[in-house]
Amino acid sequence: MLLRLCSHGLLLICCLLSLGRSDTEEKCSTFTDLNIHNSIIGTDLNVKFILHTRENPTCGKHLNSTSFHDLNVTRRTVFITHGYRPTGSPPVWIEDIVGRLLSIQDFNVILVDWNRGATTLVYHNAAAKTRNVAENLIHVIDNMLDQGSSLNNIYLIGVSLGAHISGFVGKNYNGSIGRITGLDPAGPLFNGKPQEERLHYSDAQFVDVVHSDIDALGYRESLGHIDFYPNGGTDQPGCPKTILSGTEYFKCDHQRSVFLYMASLTQSCDIDTFPCENYRDYRIGKCTDCKEFLPLPCPVLGYYVDKWKDYLVKKSPPMTKAFFDTAAKDPFCIFHYHLDFITWSSKIRRGYITIKLVSSQGDITESKLDQDAATFEQYKEVSLLAKFDKDFDSVSKAFVTFTTGTVIGPKTKLRVLRMRLRPLKNRNRPILCRYDFVLLENIEMEFLPVPCDDTNL
Structure with missing residues (x-):
């Protein structure tokens, strides 16, 4: 098309079009x-x-x-x-x-x-x-x-x-x-x-x-x-x-x-x-x-x-x-917490913990601590690393599940003196606790977390 325009004497237009294309x-x-x-x-x-x-x-x-x-x-x-x-x-x-x-x-x-x-x-x-x-x-x-x-x-x-x-x-x-x-x-x-x-x-x-x-x-x-x-x-x-x-x-x-x-x-x-x-x-x-x-x-x-x-x-x-660890999508961030247990079961218990947090606005985030079976011994503190894909300014409820991972045999109970949730990074946030309760194997327990007693941190 450009050549036909030139052949009809429209030389100026032809040159301008060519120059414009060259500049681009x-x-x-x-x-x-x-x-x-x-x-x-x-x-x-x-x-x-x-x-x-x-x-x-x-x-x-x-x-x-x-x-x-x-x-x-x-x-x-x-x-x-x-x-x-x-x-x-x-x-x-x-x-x-x-x-x-x-x-x-x-x-x-x-x-x-x-x-x-x-x-x-x-x-x-x-x-x-x-x-x-x-x-x-x-x-x-x-x-x-x-x-x-x-x-x-x-x-x-x-x-x-x-x-x-x-x-x-x-x-x-x-x-x-x-x-x-x-x-x-x-x-x-x-x-x-x-x-x-x-x-x-x-x-x-x-x-x-x-x-x-x-x-x-x-x-x-x-x-x-x-x-x-x-x-x-x-x-x-x-x-x-x-x-x-x-x-x-x-x-x-x-x-x-x-x-x-x-x-x-x-x-x-x-x-x-x-x-x-x-x-x-x-x-x-x-x-x-x-x-x-x-x-x-x-x-x-x-x-x-x-x-x-x-x-x-x-x-x-x-x-x-x-x-x-990362989340599955951009921006990939994971938010880390320590989940500490002191138990008073007379026998050693081994198992896995899942914790789910609910924010004041109703949002939910969950962490399954399944990397290794944790060992719970009487009066010894166990600190687990919980990883969530959301970070909440405030937590209204927590749901915790204990399982041994076995499908046969009697169900196990985990008697807990204190469970504590500590943010790893945002240290200005309150440390949350629950005291003196029993986790029944494979039964999700609902808690209203409360600020920890300072004398028990």
């Missing part, structure tokens, strides 16, 4: 969008850098690796590097993570788009290109440094293979880059490799890592100054449990690390974590004091964990594992 193409650069056909035939590596700032949050600008006329090098710069793309489509989280980062600070957010290279049915082919992607990124950073940028202001966020790419970049600068965040670093072909061939805590001044799929696509062992293991690092709540769910079954756990990190950017609630030797010790409440970080509380997951940097990098060795 220059102003907006989009993430490479491929398909399964590209995966089958494979793609040659072609790395593209797309810049977003608060001036252009939704319309990316193509960043020339040698000319940075759109880039303010004095700003803190965040590079986001994706991983393997078996179907060629852009990551579903790309636009969201850019928007959330720009909502908290005036960053340069640069997408490292290596979809042409990551798109292939053969994972090994994509993994083999990670060093070349890192070289492209190093070239950009070198030019930024020449124009006045600082390594302190460089922050690399790498997803899956992108985490190891970030590590390769960090090694090039002898660990002087400000920070690297690894979001479920890829495990296949990297598990067990020496530190020169994968992400390592020495690759930046501060390295934090989230492991959400250690039994499949992710890396199992510690890699950073602090390594987070949501829900133990394996099955994430809300993700499909069977292969009948299709591709979501394979990628949901792996991607959860990204969505947890993005949730931390909104600060609608903190995702509290607990440094611990293992997941079991966290779940039975052995790791809740975080005394080593005083006056700070326990570390939080995500962007703001750098507040704990000084504590973490000084450890010897500077490696901390942190465990926590």
Whole structure:
């Protein structure tokens, strides 16, 4: 149509239309969008850098690796590097993570788009290109440094293979880059490799890592100054449990690390974590004091964990594992309470506790403390860790159930001198108690909790 207009002498209109189209193409650069056909035939590596700032949050600008006329090098710069793309489509989280980062600070957010290279049915082919992607990124950073940028202001966020790419970049600068965040670093072909061939805590001044799929696509062992293991690092709540769910079954756990990190950017609630030797010790409440970080509380997951940097990098060795549970949906936060029992049954009782809280407004939240059977001995206090997906300013009712988990034999009674519910984080809230009652096995008991007698805390 445009050619026909030109042929009829409408040269001015033709030129204006062409110029307008050219301007649009220059102003907006989009993430490479491929398909399964590209995966089958494979793609040659072609790395593209797309810049977003608060001036252009939704319309990316193509960043020339040698000319940075759109880039303010004095700003803190965040590079986001994706991983393997078996179907060629852009990551579903790309636009969201850019928007959330720009909502908290005036960053340069640069997408490292290596979809042409990551798109292939053969994972090994994509993994083999990670060093070349890192070289492209190093070239950009070198030019930024020449124009006045600082390594302190460089922050690399790498997803899956992108985490190891970030590590390769960090090694090039002898660990002087400000920070690297690894979001479920890829495990296949990297598990067990020496530190020169994968992400390592020495690759930046501060390295934090989230492991959400250690039994499949992710890396199992510690890699950073602090390594987070949501829900133990394996099955994430809300993700499909069977292969009948299709591709979501394979990628949901792996991607959860990204969505947890993005949730931390909104600060609608903190995702509290607990440094611990293992997941079991966290779940039975052995790791809740975080005394080593005083006056700070326990570390939080995500962007703001750098507040704990000084504590973490000084450890010897500077490696901390942190465990926590999450809810199934954004913002994923869990609220922790201690549930303490002093019992007076003459015989030892072993069993499980479920507690359900009702707010003054009638909302309900429940915690099933089923990680291990608790052992209740006469006059000895047992402290259990209860985890709720809602946090109530006030509790109007509580429902408690005791079970031994057996289906045969006589029903057991648990005689309780005192049951106490203590919020782990909001210490200004009242500690609630109930005194002198009997829990009948598998019978839900309703209580009106009362503030504890100060002499019995």
